[in-house]
Amino acid sequence: MPTVITHAAVPLALYLASERGRISRPLxxxxxxxxxxxxxxxxxxxxxxxxxxxxxxRGATHSLAFAALVALAGACAARWLRSTxxxxxxxxxxxxLSHPLLDAMTSGGLGVALAWPWSEHRHFAPWRPILVSPFAGNFFNARGLATLLSELRWVWLPLFACAGMWKLVQAGPRSQRPGKHQSEK
Structure with a gap:
């Protein structure tokens, strides 16, 4: 599994890529x-x-069904999340769902039970570049550092590069944005 810190990368990158105010802080x-x-x-x-x-x-809680249950709970709590x-x-x-997908891309473990409860088969992604994280007690050593560097390379940098590029694409060229000078023409 990636570290707990890295599982937060997906929502953080999506938040940064979104329009300001689109995703509330509680959400x-x-x-x-x-x-x-x-x-x-x-x-x-x-x-x-x-x-x-x-x-x-990496069993039931790493499944599409579990993600759907969390989504249902979120829909019920939408008012408190300041969302629809x-x-x-x-x-x-x-x-x-980003959690089991990242876990499926790691170099170790038994895979993730994405199809639970219909199947307990554990799945891996065809490409597994992320080093599996050692458990908490064994994290503070060379292997833990190697895991963090692997996550930086394969998760954090690509996600935030994509979020940054998305922001640039959404902003468009400066010459096309409405402003003082364009309205004077």
């Missing part, structure tokens, strides 16, 4: 939480639930 915070939420399944280890079981790590139900649902679905 952004909910999106960051939703992007991290699937890793709550780490609690399964405390209950002796095996990694490979449906409720183990459809916007909250779509935003939280994308943010939640």
């Amino acid at each position: 952004l915070a909910a999106g960051v939480a939703a992007a991290i939420l699937p890793d709550a399944d780490m609690l399964a280890f405390a209950f002796d639930i095996a990694y490979a079981e449906a409720w183990g790590h 139900p459809w916007q909250a649902a779509a935003w939280l679905f994308v943010c939640t």
Whole structure:
């Protein structure tokens, strides 16, 4: 899995790419939480639930169905998120689903159960450039640093480069933007 910090990259990049005010701060915070939420399944280890079981790590909480449930909860909470139900649902679905998609691109683990509850098969992306993160106790060493550098290279830089380019494309050339000089013509 990528680190918990990197799972927040997708909602943050999408927020930066969006129009100012389009995504409220409460909705952004909910999106960051939703992007991290699937890793709550780490609690399964405390209950002796095996990694490979449906409720183990990268199981049910890493599925399309789980993302849909989070989206439904967001639609119900749209008023508190200062959003419309459809916007909250779509935003939280994308943010939640970004988690298993990033996990599927890592170099380790058992894959993600995207199709749960219809199938417990674990999936990997065909391309897996992101180093899998060591668990918390073993993170502060050379392998943890290598993981962070891998995430910077394969997640953070591409996402924020795309967000920046999107902002530039949306802004258009300066000469075409309405302003003082153009209205004087």
